[in-house]
Amino acid sequence: MEMSLVELGWRQFTFFEKRSVMDPTNPKEKFKGLENLVACCSQSGDGFTLFGEPGGAIFKLSRKMQEYCWIAHKRSLTSIALASNVLATVGEDEEGINSLVKLWQLDRIEKEAPFCVRVIRACPLLGVTRCPRACAVAMHSSLQHFAIGFSDSSLLYHSGNVLKEKPTKWLTVVDGVMSGTGDEITGLALAWLASRSACVLYVMTSTTVQSFVICNKAVVATVMHDAKGCIRDCWSFSEETNRLVVGSAEMVHFYEAEQSLMSDVDGGRGKCHALGRSNEKVHLIAFNNYVALLTRQPSAIPSSEEVWTFVLSIYDVEGQCVAFSCALPSVSQIFLLDSTIMVLSADGTLAHLVEKHIKSKLDVLFKKNLYDLAVGVAKRNPLGSEYLPEIYTKYGDYLFQSGDVENAVKQYIETIGSLEPSYVIKKFLDGSRIKELCAYLETLHKKGKANAQHTTILLNCYTKLGARDKIDTFIKQKLSCDVDVAVQVLRGANFTTEACRLCEENGLHDALLSIYIDDRAEYAVALAYIENMEANLVEKYLEKYGKLLLEKLPEQTMNFLIKMITSNEKIDATHLMKMFVGDALHCSRFVELALQADGHNSQLRDIVLELRLRQWSHRSEDSPSANAKIVALIGDKDLDQALQICQMFDFAPGIVDVYTKQERFDELIEYHMRQNNLKEIFELCELKGSPKLWIDAIIFASCEENIDANALQYLLERVEETNCIHPLVVLEILSRSNKLCVANVRDYILRWLRHQNEQIASDEKSIAASEAKMTQIEEQIESINYRVQIFQMNKCSACDTSLQLPAVHFLCKHSYHAHCLESYSEKADSCPACTRIRVKSGARDHGTDVFSSRSARKQFRDEMDATVDCMSLIADYMGNGLFDSWSGARPSNSGNPFEKSSVNVLEKSNAIGTNPFEWSSNVSSSTHSSSKTGITPVAASSAKSTNPFDEEDEELASTNPFGSGF
Template identity: 25%
Template structure:
């Protein structure tokens, strides 16, 4: 920036803004500003420094008045202590200034360029012009190049490019890479503005006569350059700025206009586009490199312009010398105000002659994004230049003093805002700075505490909600509990759950709050919120149950798969037993079994039929989870939905197709339950595991047992359990019947059960149960089935039931002949029994005689024990036996004679065969039937064969015709011989047989008693 040209354009180049009615506002200067001003001018130490900000009328775009902006002191100001050598340079006639490469470059009126280092020491000075002053200077960022424009009117301005890293051997000065005389159509006017691209491919030079010349070429390597006047106007050029990019735009400001000219890229060659018909003074045009827009400072406001037109503006009525951007701030320098028209009211409040004398310059730093004044102060001396370097802002005054403006840290700025309770601005500042969420939340928390102290509980809660991630929940909860702000507390607790920061206690408290307010809607919304679970499930369910919100508790339990808890709620809380059975029937087999066994007695008491059916299905292996199917509705009718229907949607079955979120307003009747066709595989429990569930429910138990025994694939132990228990239940039910007909009916069922085939009930069980129940027929049937016929008969004889004994004898005697012997003993036990038996004694004796059960002698001995039966009763029996014995003896004698004769004949035949010749008269072969021819084989049995018809012919050859019979005889004889040594066999047969004499006779016949040699 060339500040030496301000006076030349003061009358011509400084536009006069159109001022309407103005509003004066007094802004009190901070104590720090006053102290700085006091340092600069001790005479002001006793006065309060006030900055007067004048707001003018709105022009064009909406203007934001600075009078409504908060003013702060966000910068620490310090005077730079310059070394003596550098101080003299700053006090000299410095015309131009530029920064870059961590250095300050100063252009003086005597043609020298001075380079100042970081510690403000003079690095070097060199002459850049022999005759003219260095009117403009620019260090190319990121390079070692320096551009200077020297003026010596009426000569043309000279533009030079210097290589700071190269030196001339003779002078030691930087090497001048190129020199270009800037042309202005031979019109000699001072250079009023200057701008260049970063690669120096184009340089724009503006003149006081209103023309702009563009220099294009390789200025670095001095390969020639072309100059062209790209813009001309009647107003002087007050500023030039270049926005680089794919399309490079040159912004031109005159005293009356703001224009944009594309110098490279799309649109190049087109005339300059007028952005505004109002211009600005020299130094009042600045480029914001962050946005690419330019700032224009006029007397009435600060305006922004882009390539396509004007942007937002900020009303600030005051003359302005310069505008500069620094970080996020806009720096303004306002010259002393004209005091000729100072209102009397201002004089009356203390602004008097002293202010008129000093005529201070105002320096202001604005944050246009957040709309606050970051720093403002009044300066006694005029500002010569403002520049940015080393991260700080520097201000050079006309009296050679240099001031450093260093921005306070974010924490310091926040503390200032906290002191003034400007928490919203603090939050915006923190967000703009990009601090992390943790620090932002700390501000929200402080803001919330401030609002809470003021009693603005609702707004305070909003801040606490924003800071919920880094705030100890108990602190906020305790506050709102103390003030009984339940609605706010609910809001905070809900947010805790949304952020997954809620504990069991938080869930409990939230549900208690819902219950206290009886806000069922919010409770439903809380538990039915979509997405992942954000609270402790068990706590929520427990609180809903305690508060009586059973449907909500069941909903939660169902939605998150807590099926056991759903059944608990339906049975223990809601007492909806039928729905509980239906719900259990929709569970997987393992879960269904667990819940069925847990609540079997309760369900059987309140819903016996459905529960018994479920038991039967499950224990028969036919259990299949049900699904609810709605029939097409003919006439929709509003009906309340049952709890089961609202819960069915969340069952863990792919078959369930009910709605998951809400209850239908119209339910279509009827609704039927259907099971899937494919059975679900599961481990069928043993039937006895269900027995205890039916205690106190005999009818349902009998139905269960009767259904299970119909199965074909029952295991043996399960059969025993089922049949035995069912038999017991039949007898128990019969014993409880008061009506005789019903008792007989149940006893018949028990009798039929044990009469069946392959009934696996143990004899001892049936006998025991029958005895305990007084069911005599049961004992009889079991003894009969087990073959205990003697026990049956003895049970009648023990009871002196002669008729029963006779019936049993007739029924079981043919199967068990020994009963006739027992009956004989029983009939002869007493005269009364003999009389009751009547003719049955003769029938028994006949059976004994026919079956050979006893010898007559044994019969006589048996009947003679009690002397009840007389010989007259036995006369017929004895005579029949004697006659039969006589006939048998006669028959035996005839057989003996026949066997003796046959034996003698065989013996004689053997003797003849051994001593006399045998004549063979057979003519045909016994094998083939053909006529005999030699050679012929004859056997002593009178059978003859061709030799060829025999398999073998030797001395041991045997007649083929007699061989089978001989083999049988030999085998019998062999067994007889072998059995002669098997004494154990003889003893065993002797012990087992009742006719031992017959056994001895049989073994005598086998030759057991003969010597071994005789047998052979």
């Protein structure tokens, strides 16, 4: 077998396997359903293939090997065209030249055949004078374009849906008599270019290939292509790609529909390959990325009965390789079924070519180191994308080992995102391969797959090459990378200008200022850069670099600080204080201005306080005015911090001021004691007058070894004057001292004894006066109990009118009309005048109120109604014992503060029954007296007398606080 030129230049593989098709009803037997089929044309559909027989029958074969046929034309059939489920056939139903075009709706079966939608008589379309035979038909899948070809090369075109409307207006594209070549049309194809609103009509004859561009139902361009014609089955057209493949005698041509619109550029020439050259082409099918070509040549075996030998070759045109090739002794036809090449042999057996899995293809190519072909195979295969990284890696390794480093890195670049970059980088770390390494790392950064180490390596490569232009490009492109690392690398290589530019592009203030100050010592530039920042950033970087800038540029830095403090952009001056360490002059100036701008800043005041105290600690003389200014800096907040500062410098005025403001007098007196400030101790005790402070002062005096005698005398005099501590307590404390003697306190003791004697004498006089008064009171009581009382009041004490019976007389010498008493007093046994006097004197309170009348009960209810906290009011009354007398369990509180005291002589006498004024005798005496006089006296217990114990006796009389004497 003689091989074509292409086959000699293209590598040949076996990417397909030829397998026999078995009978679905009997899997052990080969399928022979097409054994007697003689087809003149075929069309592949969705899951089926249609064959046209010369006798007019249509044979249909499904993917399940099911057969179906019907008679489309009674006499002959020439050509068929398929668009979706519509089939167009060209043939004759009767003798003579009477060509018919029939349209069949395949999905509509009637009378065991598809429904014939329309019948078009072809001859009348050209005119009555001519009657050539129709030999070709074409139909676009949209059913909007229809073409009929004739044996004299005439060509008709119709635009419109031929199913919905009868085609009446036809465009004569080629008139066979006037301008045609006279050759029979062997093929028609329609391409629709939606972007151009143009239809391209391809016409094939045995000698020529032409295309006509039709717009608005008119031919606008005619293109004569370079192919030298083809036979009926040696062309293939795909609507998906709008590509026409034509197999002429010598070449296979490829035409794109868009080329017909640009014929003036390429002259109608398309791509071509010498496929099957020098062999007779029998059939051509284009599918997927392949071209299947069936050729025949004289048999090379003389004894063979077959005259011809058929060769089926499948070409991968883009990969420029032969994917499959085999010799077949006898072939009837090849056709396409579901994108699979089917081979029908003369004996009726059917075979199909199965494409191998991509993995198997790649294994074959890898063994032959054909990585370029492997890349193409993977790209054209739907499953090939996952194999591309492996292919590129192997391809790169192969080229690298071959010494082709430049092309190897191109392959490694394709693996970015799947292959670990370190695998590639370590191969190019040699100094002679820096350029290739740069190319790989640049692409790595562009794709956003670089990390800090990759950035470092790339910039190191740039610096070693001295490629400032590359560095500038790297900065301008703003690639995704670790900018901090890039800046460090550039700084390390002394590319500070580029590093500064990179920092500015990415807003790296820290790194930029560090370069200005640490690397380039451009302090003025750094300060100017800080001045243009926002207030919060200014504060941050002055805190970091301010001290150094103040040393290098004192005036400029101070002017900037003053500007910031006095402007509206407030900064926290306390954060900038460390920049003034060791620079008291500038610190003082700055702090004063800052304090003027923000006088309420307690932290700033503390800083100023510390600064002033540092200055104060270095003074040789103590100035009261200077101390006062320092104390004035101590505010009312954060006193603990101010106290610590004052204690750090032992600034006594400040310590005293803080303790005083915090009212921590115990700690203040302890401080004075530690300082041995007797005068301040005494002044503090006199100021507060607290017994505890005086006791602390006395204890301090007793423990002091060298206390001044005058100071001790002064202390004792002040204690004696305030009379806040009992002298015995004072003497008890002083007696513990090992240094003091009786002589130190002799005058104090004598004064106290003298005062005690005077007090005793005064008490004796008071006792004598009290005894005399008691004697007088006893006489009055005796008179009331045992003597007749004469009531001489002739006027009512209430209305000041003459008394009239009934009248009420009280032992207090007040008399009332009965109705006046009822009006002025709710208590019938109490004198209204005396009761009001007691009320006005404030005798009644929660602890001493007399709950012996209805008014007291009413007042309690009123207070309960008015209060918002009833429980607190009741608890208050109960706490004072005011309800105890209600229950009768014990006598009520008399209000006498000494009632419960053991030194109450009167109470003791009552308890033992020696009191001559005991209530039982009073009651009996009063009753007896009233019976003798014949008037209605009030009980003695209810009378208001001058006896200071009357109230106590009254309360002892009854346990009912609301009881009445009547």
